Amino acid sequence: MAAAGNFRRAAERAGVSQPSLSAQIQLLEAQLGQSLVERGAGATMLTPMGREILRHAHAILADVSALSDLARSDGDAMIGTIRLGASPTLGPYLLPQVVARLHRDHPELRLHIREGLPHDLLRDLASGLHDVVLTQLPVIGDQYFVMSLFREPLLLVMAQDDPLAGQRCVQPEMLAGRGLLTLSPHYRLSDQIQALGKAVGAPVLRDYEGTSLDAVRQMAGMGMGIALLPALYVRSEIRDHDDVTIRPMASQIIEREVGLVWRRSAGRAAVYQRLADMVISVAGS
Structure with missing residues (x-):
């Protein structure tokens, strides 16, 4: 009409x-x-x-x-919407570049991102709130397909006037008696640092648990203890003129394993694998 x-x-x-x-x-x-x-x-x-x-x-x-x-359309086409859950210790330092590449190479695919604690991510993945999650491994469960993406070193972060700041590399035994700063026990990263501290005689300072990697870094800069922070965070957030010194561990590489997890029954595995390849590329660039 x-x-x-x-x-x-x-x-x-x-x-x-x-x-x-x-x-x-x-x-x-x-x-x-x-x-x-x-x-x-x-x-x-x-x-x-x-x-x-x-x-x-x-x-x-x-x-x-x-x-x-x-x-x-083909179920493997890079179109539609993917609901991605991500750990706060990973998402902010990887996903902005991933989203930019997806927008450039696959404009018909939208990535909706929601951060959450590891336990919450898996709960929401199981319930269907997330299609796929980016998290630290291991993840246990026959209902999940777990794809390992990369292993990321943890680096020592300390105040610039810390006695260990003069070392090019820090031997594990040098941490004996030193307090380690970390996140709350809800994070797998915290469990990993707890195990390292127990092995070298360095207690985890539970009175000073950080609520974010930024908070842990700030406490380390104030001399409240020594932190181990992921290399992706260090690369993204710490500059040479900042109030902390970065040192690697000598003779013992401390790493965390990062992976992408989705339900086996959900389909679209080929799309998630392409997303995984993109995350690997961003992490290695």
């Missing part, structure tokens, strides 16, 4: 009789309680409400068409 300008031409375009088209429009007006068409001796026009209804109808039809295209 809007394009044709009168009932006769609109009926011809729709492939129905003019009385039938007129009756259908009247029925719609009655259901909505609004006049949609201005009827007169001259050209037939939509009322302001008719124009609004038409705009919404076009949007609905476009969404239905997109849904139909998605349903007919």
Whole structure:
């Protein structure tokens, strides 16, 4: 009607009789309680409400068409939406670059990201809130497919005036008696540092648990203890002029394993594997 300008031409375009088209429009007006068409001796026009209804109808039809295209598409195509859960110790230092590459290379794929603690990530993955999660391994469960992505070194972070700051590399035994700073026990990273501390005689300072890697770094900079922080965080957030010194461990490489996890029953494994390849590329760049 809007394009044709009168009932006769609109009926011809729709492939129905003019009385039938007129009756259908009247029925719609009655259901909505609004006049949609201005009827007169001259050209037939939509009322302001008719124009609004038409705009919404076009949007609905476009969404239905997109849904139909998605349903007919290859399930391995890089289109649609992926709901990704990520650990706060990983997501901020990897995913901005991943999202940028996806937008450049696969503009029809959208990545919705939500951060959470490791236990919460797996719970939400099992319930379907997440399609896939980026987290520290290991992850146990026959219902999951676990893809290891990379191993990331942990680096010693300390105040610039710390006695160990003068060492090029820190031997594990040098940590004996020193307090280690870490996150709360909800993180696997904390368990790993707890095990290292026990092995070398360096107690974890539970009175000073950090709520984020930034908080742990700040406490280390104030001389409250020594931290072990992931290399991706160090590369992203710490600069030469900052208030901390970075040193590697000598003769003993401390690493964490990072992986992508999804439900075996969910399908789209090929898409998740391509996403994994992109994460690996970003981590190594």
